[in-house]
Amino acid sequence: MANTHNLFISHSWQYSNAYESLCNLLSNRNYFYYNNYSVPKDDPVHTNGTDKELAQAIYNRLRLCHVVLIMGGVYSTHSKWINKEILIANNSFSVPKPIIGIKPWGQTKISSRVKENAVEIVGWNTESIVAAIRKHSNA
Template sequence: MTYNLFISHSWSYSDNYSKLVNLLQKKPGFDFRNYSVPKDDPIHNARYDYQLKEAIERQIRPASCVIILAGVYATYSKWINIEIEIAQRLGKKIVAVEPWGSECTSTVVKNAADEIVRWNTDSIVRAIRGW
């Protein structure tokens, strides 16, 4: 089975996003399609917020699960809040992943999450498969 995932992230903190994608790619027997908005996607240059919001919704719509890195920066990101709203409106499961070694995490993300997991490949995959 291939899982359709939207991995929410801030490009200012893209290192954790890359590490998470790498973890999932290395998991034997776990196949997924990544619907996240790539860093070089021209939509990042949208003139209006509504255009970016529509593009994010187009990416989330086919996903079966939305994964959000729950670093404290997420609390202050209007886009992550918009992604949460879209995911909830579309009935998508939200999995919050607490970044490796983080002491502070986003209560906004954790309150919206259907499941909260630590930075552990097996825990993340189990949460995705459990939906």
Template sequence: MRTFNLFISHSWNYTDAYSKFVNLLNQRSYFSYKNYSVPPENPICGARTDKQLEAAIEQKIRACSVVIIMAGVYSTYSKWINKEIAIAKRLGKPILAVKPFGAQRISSTVRNAADAECGWNTESIVSAIRSLV
């Protein structure tokens, strides 16, 4: 079974959505992945400036096969999500936009950057990841 290297971009203001997303992937049979994201409980230590943090995030994205962005409307205004999109584009990494559970709208910034888009459904997410690699 192939292991997918994933960078799951998210806002720390919405950690509950991030945790639920990771749980969806963890509970999926016959799907193996390594999580390269930066959750609040495991921040990048040693980065003292935005430039150092950006370089550390770039190293994480460089190792990934897909960058996943939870595409809530808040993403449009997130400085870091926009930087992660730019890094993914520069490195040629495919971007998957995931519509948050129950959301009616998604970020146009993320939608325009995405190579694929899917809803908040385990099978849709896994299928989209596999199609991008």
């Protein structure tokens, strides 16, 4: 049986079409299995609305993950929650969660925050993304 990779796909709900495209790309890749612990727009985390509760909920999901994927569009630099996810991945575990930055399809620029914190940056290419996940995952 092939390994199943536990992924947290960090993304901006404002750009959820890129998130959905990435999930479809991974789901359609033969011989690649993953669990998605992300917080998609259509299935938000239910809290009483405090930042502390949402940060805890994100921590609880990241705790289960092998790798964090971040859509690296320049908007990521200015996203409060993507930045919190980076901080949680880097600082909340005895071994930081590896962050893989993904350049959105057709873009050449990538968020400086993502670039500074990623163990690897890959293009919008199924094989590059899957190879990076396999390389940095401890699944």
